[in-house]
Amino acid sequence: MTKPARLCPALMVSAPASGQGKTSVTAAIARWHVRNGRRVRVFKTGPDFLDPMVLERASGAPVYQLDLWMNGEDDIRARLYEAAGEADLILIEGVMGLFDGGCSSADLAQRFGLPVLAVIDGAAMAQTFGALALGLARYREGLDVFGVAANRVGSAYHAQLLAQSVPTGITWLGALPRDAAMSLPGRHLGLVSAGEMHDIDARLDALADAWAAHASSALPAPVAFPPAAHATVRPRLRGHRVAIARDAAFCFLYPANLDVLREAGAELVFFSPLSGETLPACDAAWLPGGYPELHLSSLSNNDALRRDLRAHVEAGRPLLAECGGMLYALDSLGNADGDVATMAGLLPGQAVMQERLGGLGMQMAVLPEGELRGHTFHYAHADIAMRPLVMATNPDGGPSREGIYRRQRMTASFMHAYFPSNVEAAISLFLP
Structure with missing residues (x-):
């Protein structure tokens, strides 16, 4: 008997470019939902090691990689199906900009029917924020840009201006302020690893608190994840x-x-x-x-x-x-x-x-x-x-x-x- 698909709300968290704040927003959403009693599973698009360490701390569960070329479709399907059986929300942090790369975040989102949350750095703009959101939503036919979030907003009024600029059909999901207390420090290979940040939980809680101030509770309709299983691994290392x-x-x-x-x-x-x-x-x-x-x-x-x-x-x-x-x-x-x-x-x-x-x-x-x-x-x-x-x-x-x-x-x-x-x-x- 064929197993039924598993239903679970999911979001691909992407952006127009690197450095917009995808990890911060993903971590804020994950910690916010976890604090509200929900089970969150987070994935990272691409081969990154450092972002997943932060996201694991934010969500309380291991963060696995999803990459169309490195994993292959079968591996990704199995991981998403497994996550859908144990989570109330699935978040996938994208890589680079939404459409960047040979196997982009947009490609992954379309292949698996994932709605997109676009994170845009709103620090130096107002109504143009909405134009960027509209451009991302309309650039590729068949891609579902469900919502948008702002990073590095200057005030509650600034967040309001950005939210009001969002076109009909795209959901405003929230904003994070410019605040050093919740920034995630980096170095030459990316973020400082979570284990080396002595105040990582304080930063993640600050992100969740800030997200709560401007957040919408709206989530997209659940995604249907069809049954899939990991390949069988022969016990060739038994006793090793x-x-x-x-x-x-x-x-x-x-x-x-x-x-x-x-x-x-x-x-x-x-x-x-x-x-x-x-x-x-x-x-x-x-x-x-x-x-x-x-x-x-x-x-x-x-x-x-x-x-x-x-x-x-x-x-x-x-x-x-x-x-x-x-x-x-x-x-x-x-x-x-x-x-x-x-x-x-x-x-x-x-x-x-x-x-x-x-x-x-x-x-x-x-x-x-x-x-x-x-x-x-x-x-x-x-x-x-x-x-x-x-x-x-x-x-x-x-x-x-x-x-x-x-x-x-x-x-x-x-x-x-x-x-x-x-x-x-x-x-x-x-x-x-």
């Missing part, structure tokens, strides 16, 4: 222990990737290099991305971990080192201030942080284990004295092409892999 670095230096972990390892039967054990912890007893290890360049001294001083990792690799045990994890795996790493420190010495070479982007965009790598999809985003320049096993490519024809390096069973690259893009290939990286 996977040690994963996780702290402020190694914090870029997709929840979906951890799910794949658990579903494959792996026991996951986390450790903190910054706290001086050594490598736990394990069959395989994972050094994910993050900010090793901000913690050179602590990482360099952890001699025991360096010895453990070298013995692990030399014994032929699997190790995955991604982006920041690969930077730590090199002989040395230099930060933007010119400080250089000794790293793990698992891969011959050195890297230094630079002011301009070193890599940005989606990536696809065809490894001996199979094809994996993911992305790259970093400000480092690395000189690695090895020939890459393969080169990852950008599906949009962009210039970023990352080398994938292989030493015994260690795999290292600037590329962050999305494991559900090829579950069997991902699992194979953790097998001898």
